[in-house]
Amino acid sequence: MTASATPESIDSPEQLPQWQLFWHRLKRRRIAMVGGVVLVILYAGALLAGFIAPYHFDRVDNQNFFHPPVWPHFSGVHLVVTRYESMPGSFVYQAVPNDTAPVHWFVRGDKYDLFCLIPASIHLFGTGDSKYPIYLLGTDQFGRDVFSRLLYGSQVSLSIGLVGILISFVLGLLIGGISGYFGGWADTLIMRWCELIMSIPTLYLIIALRAVFRPNISSVQIYGMIIIIYSFIRWAGTARIIRGMTLSLRERQYVLAAKSMGQSNLKIILRHILPGTFSYVIIAATLSVPYYILGEVTISYLGVGIQEPSASWGLMLSAAQNTEYMRSFPWLLAPGVAIFITVLAFNFLGDGLRDAADTKS
């Protein structure tokens, strides 16, 4: 067990210095901090997706399928974008020389709802002229802006990890805590059930669970479904580990003291036993967020998750399934790179947390 916050100190006034110490150790791990900063940027991007994205996620540009990425460049003091023209009957585009339009900040464009609440139409940047599109990462097979869809997709792909972790860890903590604390037949039953779930290869189990839900449900329902499915699977592993930790924690003196003072079992589990597992839980949670992100990506890619026209990283990546598309239009792999960066950032942060919590070294 990692020992940054030993159980004895959790409820005592010395808690603050412990955490400060932890923070100092974490700050010294530059790579973990880089991971953390990248994640903050990514999540901010997801939160402000509508504002940062120059277009709406299902805005279709019938003239420009597979438009190559266009980056603004300086012409004098102004940022400008060049217009591209396609060769007739093909997806080969060529820049039209000296035909440019300036890039404006805070330009009016497609309508969207900021934070899913406030209707707005101001975008961070854009040309405001549909003849001069600004496709930072090109367009897909339907002429939709990949960069905008990437941002909107991150709302699904990034949030699913956090919500999933929350649900499965709360379940795992409670069930594991109860199982380890009480023991007996409840423990046996719960552990056999965990074993059952864990002995089915994850993706096969997901397919079986997916079958329970109707095939054509709305994207919001699918989002909920993915979280339910993954939480159903992932709590088992957490519960087993928490149970193991509870088995040793319940023999500690402070638990015996709480017992002899007549505290209720539930209170002992919640206030005295589970806090002792928190340093493990935080690290494990950070390291398992990628599983949820990859989980959403996988099932959306396989065609049983988020459906068109909604955007998610897995769904977007399935456009690259066609090898010919992938060869000619490599920007379709952009969501794959985004997934890689996100998972890498989570792993760096998680490793940093673990090292910082590990006082042995």
Add this chain to the structure above:
Amino acid sequence: MLTFVLKRLLHMIPLLLGVSLLTFLLMSLAPGDYFTTLSQNPQISPETIAALKAKFHLGEAWYIQYYYWLKNVVCGDFGYSMAYKIPAASLIFGRLWNTFLLSFVALVLAWCIAVPLGIWAAIKKDTWVDRFCSLIAAVGLSVPDILLALLALLFAASTGWFPVGGAQSPIHDLMSPLQQLWDRIHHLILPALVLAASDLAGIMRQMRSNLLDTLRADYVSAARSRGLSEGWVIYKHALRNAINPLLTIFGYSLSALLSGAFIVENIMAWPGLGRLTLEAFFAKDSYLVVDCIVLATVLLVVGNFIADLLLAWSDPRIRFK
């Protein structure tokens, strides 16, 4: 040792029963079945459908269906695939073999690369070798299987060195046995490499940290102080103890391996169990889905069993517990 093996084998029976019961229950909860689509076909009369349903006990409650299914499976009959119109057994075992082959080759590849690399990184701690290995590990742990498989396909398509998907070429049947063997290997290389790459990083990191832990142990210092050569100390004293926790990882990594195989099969058109599961899922061929899931579980459970045996063989404490 024999009682240990027997105990573990007996343990597998209720587990598999539970898994099949759970999958059966889940599939019976699924809205609509194969006949929902079939009944929309005007060419098929309702009587035919009713007869088919009766033949396969599909009108009955799910536990009765389960009873019939279980009875048949024990006799080696895995039911009938509605979508393929052939007995499921003839379909499933070829696919099971393909998945096993892919996973096994990937496993061997991953371990053969990861363990030496992990040892090397541990011995050369804090040198460029170590840093390079941890870079590979970080990238390997973070790159999604899907992206890797897609990149492999892209690589195959642009260089033409490897076939783009599939398990054998269309003219496979016309080849001589030797050509056939090479054809299969040629198709296997890329999917197995992709699958191995996703497994490799974890094993390497574990090997490195295990070896570093044992190198810090007192008995290693004692061995060194006796004047033994460094190579001997590492091989004879440190490495053997560092391997043990790795065998536990072996059991755990199998589940991830099979899920990885599921992805690789579906992207790289490898005709394995994962691909069949998804096809059967889309066709609402529920018996076939159950068969696939149960067999995938068998694969995992047997793999875990072997991992336990290896662990018991290398660590007497477990055997005699």
